Amino acid sequence: MLAAVPLVCALLYAAGSHGLKGALGRGASPASVNAASNFFMAALALPLLGLLVVRPASPDFPGLAAAVGAGVLLFVGRLFTLHALRWGDLSVVAPLLASKTLFVAGLTLITGTGEITPRMGLAALLASMAVIFLQRGPATHARPRAAAILLAVAASVFYALSDVIVQACARPLGIGLFLPVMFCTLAALVPFTRPSPLPSTARKPALAGSFVVGLQTTAMVFAIGLSGQATLLNILYSTRSLWAVLIDGWHGSARGFLASRLAGAALLTAAVVLASWKE
Numbered sequence: 001m002l003a004a005v006p007l008v009c010a011l012l013y014a015a016g017s018h019g020l021k022g023a024l025g026r027g028a029s030p031a032s033v034n035a036a037s038n039f040f041m042a043a044l045a046l047p048l049l050g051l052l053v054v055r056p057a058s059p060d061f062p063g064l065a066a067a068v069g070a071g072v073l074l075f076v077g078r079l080f081t082l083h084a085l086r087w088g089d090l091s092v093v094a095p096l097l098a099s100k101t102l103f104v105a106g107l108t109l110i111t112g113t114g115e116i117t118p119r120m121g122l123a124a125l126l127a128s129m130a131v132i133f134l135q136r137g138p139a140t141h142a143r144p145r146a147a148a149i150l151l152a153v154a155a156s157v158f159y160a161l162s163d164v165i166v167q168a169c170a171r172p173l174g175i176g177l178f179l180p181v182m183f184c185t186l187a188a189l190v191p192f193t194r195p196s197p198l199p200s201t202a203r204k205p206a207l208a209g210s211f212v213v214g215l216q217t218t219a220m221v222f223a224i225g226l227s228g229q230a231t232l233l234n235i236l237y238s239t240r241s242l243w244a245v246l247i248d249g250w251h252g253s254a255r256g257f258l259a260s261r262l263a264g265a266a267l268l269t270a271a272v273v274l275a276s277w278k279e
Helices: 004-025 030-054 061-087 090-097 100-110 118-134 139-173 175-193 200-227 230-237 240-250 255-276
Strands: none
Touching (some): 061 139, 118 255, 240 255
């Protein structure tokens, strides 16, 4: 049953991000869009406190600190993502965000809990090839596209760190407490970015996109926290790359480079599967 969650969330992410991209194109600032998303996430996570009635949690400082830390990391990743969407197409940014699973594997190697295998080497090669395909586009937009790629990769690092913390700490503390603390941290950080009011022309796509992205983010974190299977769920979630390219191509912004970007998304999805699959 939980396997269906990341597959549905993958489609919701692509659709919601298309709305956020539209809002940014209509004058909304990344800080304003991020604020809307974060408030929706916090509102959707608060009802999970009801789980404490069924399964009371024993709050402890390390667990609560981990929840706050995961929220801070997710907050920073969200800001990088929105700035990336401001500079680049959805069909470039979304596939690169799937590389967070590769960074999770990399963090495993850095901490000494894993080793470099031929499969990992092949995954790195496929990911490199994917970036070559994904960065294809009009020569006049080369610099903004390069900035979007760097921002998306940076966002993936923060998302990976957040996922690692959720997988390790959500269940011991209790997801009914961990997730509300995590997402309320996102909402509490909003004033530090000084968001401006949303322009009237951008309000509808910003709020709709923020709600959809917030819903799928909350659902994904809940599924990871409940199952403790971040690897498997992220493999299924990486299909958002393909949906994002198809949606972007359908609406015209990436139609001329649809084949190249679809190939890049497919290569990156294959790299995620290779790096994450457990024999």
